[in-house]
């Protein structure tokens with residue numbers, strides 16, 4: 671399966687002459703074993719944060735609209751902004767990133783290197799990662815947390831997270847701005863499914879959704895262009911923040 675990752679910074683793209691493509695076949699058993707299902711989760715009566723969970727028709731995908739309360743969202747955002755152990759990096763022109771647990775160097779649209787990074791703030795590990803395990807979203811706490819902070823209107827290109835670098839379950843948290851998240855089947859590119867993710871919602875990519883579908887967020891071109899042209903004219907336009915929890919295979 672052809673596997674792509676996010677856009678690279680323009681500067682790095684010019685410096686690298688040849689882009690490496692990563693082709694990895696994932697055995698059907700691995701895909702089936704990693705698949706999370708709505709039916710296997712604990713009861714939403716006992717855990718209201720699981721209310722309304724759906725797979726939106728994509729096996730292995732889970733969307734949990736009510737995962738974080740308003741207070742928890744504020745606390746998580748404060749933890750992301752307040753953590754001074756890592757700086758926001760600007761490897762991409764369109765968004766800022768903080769990596770905890772494991773950091774990456776990007777070139778040519780690909781991750782080309784990695785190194786150990788400081789642990790994520792306790793709130794992200796002890797509240798979120800542990801809760802993901804307790805709720806059955808993933809078997810063990812992910813060893814990497816990535817915060818992305820997107821310029822107003824900006825999205826992320828359609829991609830499968832690198833299957834040679836990352837484990838088989840990926841969990842994302844959407845914060846600040848409601849966002850249309852779209853999955854496109856790799857085998858049937860016309861087949862696509864979107865959910866509008868609420869602030870405080872969580873999604874899980876496992877099984878087919880992890881390995882056989884691309885995911886991405888289409889840019890709102892007008893807003894994005896206006897912001898890029900004159901950010902001082904849009905001072906109150908919020909920046910979307912997301913968290914991605916993954917297992918970096920090299921780090922284990």
Ligand SMILES: O=C(O)CCC(=O)C(=O)O
Nearest residue numbers: 816818826831842912914
């Ligand atoms: O911002 C998001 O929700 C998506 C992030 C993502 O796809 C990634 O980090 O690989």
Ligand SMILES: [Fe+2]
Nearest residue numbers: 829830831885
């Ligand atoms: Fe991704």
